[in-house]
Amino acid sequence: MIFSVLIYASEDFIDALSPEEHQEILKKHGSFHEHTKSNKNFAAAAKLMSTGTAVTINKERDEFLVTDGPFAETKEQFMGFYLLDCPSLEEAIQAVKILPLDHGRIEVRPVEFFEGADFKNAERMVINAS
Amino acid sequence: MQSAWLSTHLRAARPRVLAALNRVFGDIDLAEDAFQEASLKALRTWQREAPPRDPTAWLIVAGRNAGIDSIRKKNRETLSAPEDLEPGFDGTHPEDELTRSLDQSAFRDDVLRLLFTCCHPVLRKDQQIALSLKIVAGLSVDEIARAFLVQPKTMEQRITRAKKRLQAAKLPYEEPDAVARANRFSVVANAIYLFFNEGYSASQGSVLIRDTLCEEAIRLARLLVRLFPEEPELRGLLALCLIQHSRRKARLSPSGEAVILEKQDRSTWNRKEIAEGNVLLEAALRKAAPGPFQIEAAIAATHARAPSYKDTDWQELDRLYIALQHIRPSPVVALNRAVVQAQLHGPAFALDRLCDLEAPLERYASFHSLKAALLDEAGDGPKARKAYERAIELAGTDVERSHLQKRLDGLKPVKAI
Numbered sequence: 001m002i003f004s005v006l007i008y009a010s011e012d013f014i015d016a017l018s019p020e021e022h023q024e025i026l027k028k029h030g031s032f033h034e035h036t037k038s039n040k041n042f043a044a045a046a047k048l049m050s051t052g053t054a055v056t057i058n059k060e061r062d063e064f065l066v067t068d069g070p071f072a073e074t075k076e077q078f079m080g081f082y083l084l085d086c087p088s089l090e091e092a093i094q095a096v097k098i099l100p101l102d103h104g105r106i107e108v109r110p111v112e113f114f115e116g117a118d119f120k121n122a123e124r125m126v127i128n129a130s
Numbered sequence: 131m132q133s134a135w136l137s138t139h140l141r142a143a144r145p146r147v148l149a150a151l152n153r154v155f156g157d158i159d160l161a162e163d164a165f166q167e168a169s170l171k172a173l174r175t176w177q178r179e180a181p182p183r184d185p186t187a188w189l190i191v192a193g194r195n196a197g198i199d200s201i202r203k204k205n206r207e208t209l210s211a212p213e214d215l216e217p218g219f220d221g222t223h224p225e226d227e228l229t230r231s232l233d234q235s236a237f238r239d240d241v242l243r244l245l246f247t248c249c250h251p252v253l254r255k256d257q258q259i260a261l262s263l264k265i266v267a268g269l270s271v272d273e274i275a276r277a278f279l280v281q282p283k284t285m286e287q288r289i290t291r292a293k294k295r296l297q298a299a300k301l302p303y304e305e306p307d308a309v310a311r312a313n314r315f316s317v318v319a320n321a322i323y324l325f326f327n328e329g330y331s332a333s334q335g336s337v338l339i340r341d342t343l344c345e346e347a348i349r350l351a352r353l354l355v356r357l358f359p360e361e362p363e364l365r366g367l368l369a370l371c372l373i374q375h376s377r378r379k380a381r382l383s384p385s386g387e388a389v390i391l392e393k394q395d396r397s398t399w400n401r402k403e404i405a406e407g408n409v410l411l412e413a414a415l416r417k418a419a420p421g422p423f424q425i426e427a428a429i430a431a432t433h434a435r436a437p438s439y440k441d442t443d444w445q446e447l448d449r450l451y452i453a454l455q456h457i458r459p460s461p462v463v464a465l466n467r468a469v470v471q472a473q474l475h476g477p478a479f480a481l482d483r484l485c486d487l488e489a490p491l492e493r494y495a496s497f498h499s500l501k502a503a504l505l506d507e508a509g510d511g512p513k514a515r516k517a518y519e520r521a522i523e524l525a526g527t528d529v530e531r532s533h534l535q536k537r538l539d540g541l542k543p544v545k546a547i
Contacts (some may be wrong), residue, residue, distance in 0.1 A: 003535060012186075016142035021135070051357035052368060053409045055416075068413065072204045075184055100134065112192025 002043060002111035003092040005082040009104030010075060011051060028100040036084060036095055043083035044116065051077050077102060083111065136176055139344040140169050143186040144268045145353055149240035150190045153441050155197050158247060159293060162265060163187070167196035238357045239305065245350070249321030252299045257292035264289055267346045275499050277329075277343055318354070319367045319423060322347050322440040326371045355410075365414035366423030369407040373430040376403035388533050404434045425454045444473040462489040465497060468504075479509040495524040499534055511542055524547040 017025070036042035056067045058068040070077070092108050099106060146167065151161035168189045182188040197253050246262040256278075263269045263277075275285035306314060324468040329343025351368040358364055380394035411427045429450045436442035451467035464487055474482035484497070491497035502517035525531045 010142065012142040012146070012353065013139065015352055016138050018138065021138060035482075049406050049409065050352060050356075052352060052359060053364065053406060053413060054359075055413055066416065067360070068365075068417075069356070 001086065001088075002108075003084045003086055003089070004109050005084060005092070005096055005099075005129050006109060007079045007081060007099070007104065008107070009079050011077050011079075013103055014079070024071040025100045028098060032095065032098045035098055036082075041084045041086050041091070041095060043085045043114075045080070045082050047080040048078065072113040075082075078129050079104070085113065134468040136173060136181075139181070139185045140172065140189075140436070141268055142166075143189050145241055145244065145266050145350070146186050146439055147189040147193060147238070148265060149244040150237065151193045152247070153303070155201075158244075158265060158296065158367055160197055160200070161193075161202065164193040164197035167200075168193035180253075206309075217499065219410065222331070239311075241353065241357055242311070242314055243303075243306075245318045245321075247296065247301060249281060249318050250299070250301065251317060252295055254294050255324060257288060258321050260288050260327060261286060261292050262325065263343075263346060264352070267348065269342075269346065272462060273342070275342075285447050315358070315361055315363060319363055321352075322350050323367060323371070323423070326351075326374070327414060330374055342373070343379065344378070347371060348375060360417075362414035362419050362425045363421040365410045365420060365429045366425075367412065369410040369427035370423055372403045372407035373427065373434050374409070376400040376434065386529070388529055391424070396438065396520045399434065404431075407431060407434070420453070420457070422454060422458045425450055425457065429454070431531065442473070444470050448474060460493075461487050465491060465494075465500065469500065472504055472507070477504040478502050483530065493524060495521045495530065497521075498524065499537070502537070506541060515541055 033042065034121070051070050054068075054070050056070060058065050059069075084092050084095060088094070089108070089110070096106055096108060132413050140547075146170070148165050151164050152158055155161050155164070171192050172185070172189060176182075214247055222347035237389055245262065246265060248265055249258045253261065259276075260274055263274050264271065269277075271285050271289065272282050274515040278285065280288075284298065305456070326344055327349035329340045329345075329347065348368070348371050351371055353363065354361075354364045355368050376399050377394060378402070379398040380396065381389055408431055411424065411431055414424050414427075429447060432443055432446050432450065448467065448469045450461060451470060455463050455467065464483070468480045468483045468487070471483055481501070484501055487497060498521035500516045503513045504519060505511075505517055515538065518541070520532045522531055522538070524533055
């Protein structure tokens with residue numbers, strides 16, 4: 001089964017990290033990569049740019065509305081995600097414990113459908129849970 | 131919780147907490163002391179107990195109580211303290227209620243007001259930078275003094291004088307209307323860019339200190355963009371800072387000398403920062419409300435896109451400088467445009483343009499060094515030599531002087547007599 005690992009943290013906090021602290025966090029992500037790649041759980045990783053770069057698109061009557069930034073100012077922002085291919089939720093949870101969890105929170109949520117892009121040489125990847 | 135992370139939490143929460151306390155007390159000094167008290171309390175309790183879910187709200191409540199206590203002590207009057215908001219450590223978090231109200235726009239304006247106060251036009255530029263770094267970013271007096279190569283005592287005095295000047299100015303605390311708000315954005319954005327530049331162009335002090343100034347400026351710009359994503363000039367400011375900052379490795383040679391754009395190793399430019407700057411700029415330009423920061427960011431982005439100096443899109447740069455000259459006319463902009471014109475139409479054309487700028491920029495080293503380079507290109511060695519000599523006389527720093535001296539020495543020698 002594919003699980004999404006959704007990472008939330010405070011951008012104020014991330015911006016305030018010292019280089020050493022940043023390194024410490026990256027090291028844990030590094031271990032996570034190593035672990036999930038060695039046991040073939042790793043499916044994908046994406047780190048998002050700051051929410052300041054975001055726009056939000058919605059539709060009012062027949063008009064598209066593009067507003068700036070994410071919807072509302074919340075204390076924690078969505079920072080990025082991993083996709084893991086694990087036989088069980090338990091295994092996904094065990095892997096997530098390697099990630100930095102002292103600040104922010106991580107949500108694990110099963111993926112119902114996934115299609116990966118056809119990057120030049122890669123095989124197209126389609127997974128349908130149903 | 132490790133104490134290192136704890137201080138990062140304090141650093142992260144600082145701008146918002148101080149902004150809220152500044153509104154509550156209407157006094158920056160009192161707000162700063164209250165924040166200090168709240169921080170000490172946090173250090174004591176967060177290590178013992180689980181840290182609160184929302185450190186910012188916790189600190190605002192603790193700071194407000196500390197501030198009220200100190201006013202009480204001073205006045206020996208009974209003020210009604212909001213006992214029900216006393217931070218609780220029994221697992222419940224009464225500040226959640228408070229935070230909900232803090233997410234509203236008044237809270238965003240608190241941060242804007244705090245920054246506007248620190249960058250207020252009644253203050254000198256150096257005071258604005260010192261106050262912003264001290265109060266909003268939370269740098270210590272020692273750190274700021276190191277960044278500006280002055281004694282800590284001198285910096286302390288500069289900050290104290292700045293605060294006195296603010297008190298004397300008796301700034302009003304009412305909510306700004308749309309025009310006043312727009313003005314605040316512009317004052318604050320200019321001040322942040324000013325101290326970004328202080329870090330970017332300072333040719334003295336260690337690389338570490340210069341980077342600190344740039345990074346603090348970027349951190350503040352990020353905070354503002356997060357609070358006010360609908361302001362295109364703020365996104366333009368952040369885009370500009372990020373793209374400039376992306377070149378930091380290429381701008382200095384291993385021996386610490388300045389490297390001009392033409393000679394920079396473009397492979398060392400930070401692509402992540404350039405990409406973020408580009409998308410911020412694109413998002414800003416969607417608003418169709420151009421301003422100087424968006425145009426300057428577009429200029430920086432045009433350079434960042436070029437595979438080499440030779441293959442730069444000079445036509446596009448010329449259009450952007452015309453736009454900038456239209457929005458914010460200045461001889462320095464005209465000087466920068468002359469660099470572009472030299473690429474498009476040759477050195478003689480650009481030298482012609484410089485004639486009009488001689489009067490306003492006579493005491494500006496960059497004017498003379500550009501003139502020297504153009505004269506050299508046009509084959510007028512003796513005049514180029516004179517212009518370099520004049521530039522060296524006017525140069526502000528040793529690094530700049532030695533850079534110019536090298537270029538002067540690089541001129542073809544004048545025929546021996």
